Amino acid sequence: MRRKLVVGNWKMNGSRAVNAALLSGITAGLDGAAADCAVCAPAPYLAQCESALAGTPVAWGAQDLSAHAGGAFTGEVSAAMLADFACKYVIVGHSERRAYHAESNELVAKKAVAALEAGLTPIVCVGETLAEREAGRTGAVVSAQLDAVLALLDDAAAARIVLAYEPVWAIGTGKTATPEMAQEVHAQLRAQLKQKNAADAVQILYGGSMKPDNAKELMAQPDIDGGLIGGAALKAADFLAIIHATR
Numbered sequence: 229m230r231r232k233l234v235v236g237n238w239k240m241n242g243s244r245a246v247n248a249a250l251l252s253g254i255t256a257g258l259d260g261a262a263a264d265c266a267v268c269a270p271a272p273y274l275a276q277c278e279s280a281l282a283g284t285p286v287a288w289g290a291q292d293l294s295a296h297a298g299g300a301f302t303g304e305v306s307a308a309m310l311a312d313f314a315c316k317y318v319i320v321g322h323s324e325r326r327a328y329h330a331e332s333n334e335l336v337a338k339k340a341v342a343a344l345e346a347g348l349t350p351i352v353c354v355g356e357t358l359a360e361r362e363a364g365r366t367g368a369v370v371s372a373q374l375d376a377v378l379a380l381l382d383d384a385a386a387a388r389i390v391l392a393y394e395p396v397w398a399i400g401t402g403k404t405a406t407p408e409m410a411q412e413v414h415a416q417l418r419a420q421l422k423q424k425n426a427a428d429a430v431q432i433l434y435g436g437s438m439k440p441d442n443a444k445e446l447m448a449q450p451d452i453d454g455g456l457i458g459g460a461a462l463k464a465a466d467f468l469a470i471i472h473a474t475r
């Protein structure tokens with residue numbers, strides 16, 4: 229039985245003062261939580277996460293990393309640096325990176341490999357745009373995104389990733405995929421993981437306007453193992469309500 233996992237993606241939000249309040253609010257309200265949870269913070273705040281969260285049940289991680297191990301790559305952050313701050317997770321291939329930084333399926337795959345080699349768990353994001361959904365291409369798009377990653381991994385490595393299905397049209401828009409729409413894509417992704425014998429191990433998260441009022445229904449679907457939460461992860465009460473919706 230896979231454990232549920234709820235991850236907050238803070239995106240480019242926060243400050244030392246705001247983060248301190250948010251993190252203490254989260255840790256104070258976790259009693260009885262049945263799910264694993266983590267926050268993915270902007271890189272400058274990873275040290276703050278480490279000092280606030282070490283010894284608590286909340287893990288932390290980053291939102292991106294370099295595919296390179298080190299050297300002359302101005303502005304980039306390596307997997308080893310994230311590991312140095314005891315990150316457990318790193319998001320790779322978020323649609324905002326794919327759209328605004330032209331990240332290809334192949335680059336995302338290399339980033340996933342870099343994360344795994346440093347002992348981090350990559351949260352690999354896949355998802356279709358509205359135009360792709362309306363053209364009936366959802367299955368093909370997410371399958372190509374996942375295939376590029378699986379092509380670089382052996383079975384043991386594939387079993388160590390976390391996957392996140394985030395329909396681009398549902399991110400930050402208040403439009404959520406219905407539980408049935410999400411489940412259909414999650415089931416397809418689960419079937420695709422069978423080629424690496426990783427279908428039972430890999431947690432597949434849903435992301436895109438997941439909120440306290442829709443989280444329970446989404447996470448009750450057989451192939452939805454948790455959530456990757458944007459806006460609602462910035463309020464301790466909302467993030468906690470989503471974590472507790474897994475009970």
Ligand code: 13P
Nearest residue numbers: 237399400436437458459
């Ligand atoms: P929202 O929850 O704000 O829609 O963001 C989802 C997301 O992109 C998480 O990575």
